[in-house]
Amino acid sequence: MNNRRKTYRKYVVFGITISLALAVTAICVVSYKNTITPAGIIIHHSALPYPQLEPEAYLPLITEIHRRRDYGIFYWGRMYYEGYHYVILPDGTIKRGRPDHCRGAHAQGFNSYIGICVVGDFSTTHNPDGSSGPLQPSDEQIKSLAELCCRLITEFRIPPGQLLRHSDVNQSTECPGDRFPFQVLIKEIGTKPRGSEDKACSVQFDKLVFQP
Numbered sequence: 001m002n003n004r005r006k007t008y009r010k011y012v013v014f015g016i017t018i019s020l021a022l023a024v025t026a027i028c029v030v031s032y033k034n035t036i037t038p039a040g041i042i043i044h045h046s047a048l049p050y051p052q053l054e055p056e057a058y059l060p061l062i063t064e065i066h067r068r069r070d071y072g073i074f075y076w077g078r079m080y081y082e083g084y085h086y087v088i089l090p091d092g093t094i095k096r097g098r099p100d101h102c103r104g105a106h107a108q109g110f111n112s113y114i115g116i117c118v119v120g121d122f123s124t125t126h127n128p129d130g131s132s133g134p135l136q137p138s139d140e141q142i143k144s145l146a147e148l149c150c151r152l153i154t155e156f157r158i159p160p161g162q163l164l165r166h167s168d169v170n171q172s173t174e175c176p177g178d179r180f181p182f183q184v185l186i187k188e189i190g191t192k193p194r195g196s197e198d199k200a201c202s203v204q205f206d207k208l209v210f211q212p
């Protein structure tokens with residue numbers, strides 16, 4: 001009887017060990033498959049259906065919209081639903097979406113790029129009179145965006161020509177809107193426009209604060 005019990009216990013322990021090993025292997029395989037080395041940066045605007053929200057409500061709303069669109073991805077033990085890697089609120093606060101090395105879900109064919117969403121609708125067509133929020137990003141948003149881009153460009157050695165707007169890689173969208181001041185951003189970052197071989201980044205990162 002005792003021997004039987006011992007044998008039974010051995011089988012149980014063996015079974016649990018195998019199950020755990022399989023689970024860990026599955027997590028590693030799937031997460032590895034969903035890992036990127038950021039090749040560039042793509043800038044978006046949020047163009048949300050509800051533009052006037054409390055600041056803290058923007059990221060959860062984006063997350064929910066993207067969850068319903070099935071943008072979720074499994075990465076090292078958890079699901080991420082927001083397709084962007086970062087969201088920049090109207091006051092310039094930078095919110096983290098999915099991790100930098102997790103494949104994005106923001107631009108078809110370019111999801112190995114970091115996706116940054118600036119909250120607002122900067123399209124003359126869709127927001128002609130400001131009823132869907134400010135006509136242009138706030139100064140704080142541009143400043144935070146420039147600092148964030150600079151950090152990413154430096155960290156991942158992203159060539160200046162790989163800092164793009166969504167509309168640069170997809171002709172069917174005007175995201176981040178025709179009023180998005182891309183050249184102002186480029187100037188702020190200290191890079192030259194697309195195609196330049198100049199070195200990026202003159203902005204300091206000391207005051208960059210991330211809010212999870």
Ligand SMILES: [Zn+2]
Binds near residue numbers: 045173
């Ligand atoms: Zn976009």
